[in-house]
Amino acid sequence: MLTKILVGCCGFPTGIKRYVKEFRVAEVQKTFYKPPSLETLRKWRVLAPENFEFTVKAWQVITHPPTSPTYKKAGLKLELSKAGFFRPTREVFEAWEKTREACDILKAKVCVFQTPSSFKENSENIGNMKEFFSSVDSGGATLAWEPRGWSMETVRSLCEELNLVHVTDPFASPPALERETSYFRLHGFPPGERLYRYKYTRDDLLYLAKKVREFKGSVYVLFNNIWMHDDATAFMRILEEQC
DSSP states (O other), X not given: OOEEEEEEEESOTTOHHHHHHHOSEEEEOHHHHSOOOHHHHHHHHHHSXXXXXXXXXXXXXXXXXXXXXXXXXXXXXXXXTTOSTTOSSHHHHXXXXXXXXXXXXXXXXXXXXXOOXXXXXXHHHHHHHHHHHHHSOOTTOEEEXXXXXXXXXXXXXXXXXXXXXXXXXXXXXXXXXXOSEEEEEEOOSSSXXXXXXXXXXXXXXXXXXXXXXXXXXXXEEEEOSTTHHHHHHHHHXXXXXHO
């Protein structure tokens, strides 16, 4: 199986019209905070070339509890007491339907569920995940999970059972298991105090190129740091030099 590496950013750091001319993939962030209108989503799909890929970050109502500061940032006016942590509630499942609708309109091949560090590895959360992912219709999209602080053994077991892709930062850890799709989110070189505010060096990007080429199939490399546009551009150049 050949390797197809798609490089882009989490969000549109330059504005979508310029962005779609420079990259082949983008991870949509607005769907996490507050899903855009259907009209806006359709406009984005029309603005992008046919071979451009959107991936979608699932709405926080599915993954994050009401205490998360991300709700305040989004200005959501919803009944949130039953939101988050994949709870088997009407609010969570309706949030998935909104997320899937965005995936359908954007023709997204991957939907990313990012769980916060407060989503602990325990029997209740594992049970909620199993009920959620065994109940929802993915609409043909690959479902991917970025956990925080979970053991590799549990992540591997859940990803196998629920057919999920394990999302990681390759500078921090490899995925718990390999799939036909690999999905990497680059938050800045560890350790944690340098996350997001870190600018990757050429040596970092050479290392990254070596790591991602170890995987087969579709490999998504999405930068999510302050200098994401510059770093993603530099990384694409390195990949081209190595061809």
